[in-house]
Amino acid sequence: MSDRQLRDEVTTLYLAGHETTANLLSWTFYALHRRPEVIARLQEEIDRELPASLPTLDDLKRLKYARMVLSEVLRLYPPAWTIARNVVEDDEICGYRVPGGAFVLLSPFISHRLEEYWPDPERFDPERFAPQSGKARHPFAYFPFSAGPRVCIGKHFSLFEAQLILSMILREFRFQVIDHSRIGYRAVSTLRPDRPIRVRLTRR
């Protein structure tokens, strides 16, 4: 690698790897705060599966419900809400003419709300990601990490990271979102909440 490429690779890793997972966790607390039944099930799983020490990768793999919850948060609040591509040559996709040189935006935020793939799309429901339940779904109905050769390199890392942080917080604390009014979207390079999501923690 040239020095320039090395710098660019490191910058990409920092930028792509930091804010995305941070947003995922912020939205997770927001999505959970009015769903005591989901929090109770998460805490039951954590108490059952996690050792008192620092969890290992194998421990995290047993947190299946936590993974379902995070997947559902990534459906409704995909931090990479839009993915851009330059079209190299004229093409036709599903009857749409796509001219060479055009700039195409794919949006997980929109696709993840298409009624034909996601019944009652605005409803937060981790059961959509229960084992087997996605088998019949179109493979590109859900792409929070993009897909194909440029799929997110941090896909598995970020899910383990989020699972680790979420489970360690919920193992020790109850939480309460302080300001209950609706949080809006701030869709910039990532999908941010339009104001901070403040949470009060109390020991369990």
Ligand code: HEM
């Ligand atoms: C919830 C967390 C994350 C989400 C939603 C996410 C989403 C994405 C998406 C959609 C892309 C494809 C962008 C495109 O094709 O234009 C991407 C690429 C990338 N992501 Fe992530 N990402 C996350 C976490 C991470 C983490 C933790 C790292 C690094 C440790 C990371 C590193 C990268 C890199 C380096 C690329 C560029 C890969 C390439 O172009 O070949 N991401 N990410």
